[in-house]
Amino acid sequence: MAEEQELIPTETEGYIVGEKKTIEEYKSLDANDESLNKWKESLGLGQVSTAPTDDPRRVVILAMILEVDGEDKVVADVSTAEKAKQLNDSPMVIKEGVTYRLKVRFKVQHDVISGLKYLHVVKRKGIRVDRLEEMVGSYGPSDSYYEKKFMPEESPSGFLARGRYNVKSKFIDDDKVTHLEWDWAFEIKKEW
Template sequence: HLPQDPLISLLPEEDNERKLNYNPPAQKSLQEIQEMDKDDESLVKYKQTLLGPEAKNTDLSGPNVRVTRLALLCDDAPEPITMDLTGTALEEKSFTLQEGVKYRLKVYFKVGWIKSIFLYHLFCILPLPPESSMVCMMGSYGPRAEEQEFLCPADETPKGLMSRGQYQIKSCFVDDDKNAYLSWGWNINISKEWN
């Protein structure tokens, strides 16, 4: 079981009626799921569509979700902005963005088990207290040997003299069971020009 991250408190609470009426099925291994209902041709095809042909070759050791990198996509940026999120590369990073530009975040990850994944961001304008937060439901993903990706909805950097400066961001990848797979801090500097 993974440790809980403080950002999980940002997750919207499930209403009590939904909690009471849902009993999750017992957890089964990928092999058990693939072996079930072998006589039902339509179910076998459905599972192959859902899991993909490479599910048999997926490495199920280690965490269910491995987040590998994050890219900040902006048509106006002079160069690609990417962040390696693996191993020792995961240190606090700073990026400079021009004020008032549209951007999108692209998340690259690997899934070893069927999971619904959320991406949380807590934005702070230093040295003020937390300003805002964002929760992005990335969807449910089946196991794949290759890296998968998710493109977050478009957003715009703040604009104006008062919005320039450093924004400290705390990000966290969480599944629908509220297990945190990766949590890290990074900074965005909003400036008048790209410099």
């Protein structure tokens, strides 16, 4: 039960999730409102999506990327549940003491996604050492992918910091729909 509580997103007091609308309802909403039309355009609501009909997912997380010095150092394919599960068996390696940032690459299909968040809890030998909650944003369906960079972090360094860390991650939206949840691992090492 305590582990489940760690991946519940925080809620902003007074924030009320709006009524769910279809893409057609969004398109016709206040057609004369210029600022609303710009917002709808930023969601890509004018595009025709060619999302696969045999894939019901609304958010497809394609990859988690470890970016160091502006370069994609490690790209982890999480496009299917099976590929995401493999990351627990083959930990991502992070060099100690480097400044890095996580980046997520994803697609949105079939519907508008509101308030998508990424959460993760990092544990070392069963003890929680970090919790991250990042707002990814709201997006409309598109044939191309989106990328979201998170805030830079510094990997721990020193003899005691080296070793395996276990992570539980989750993508969830304002409607409390979990789009992907998986366990993975990384190792802090002296060198890449």
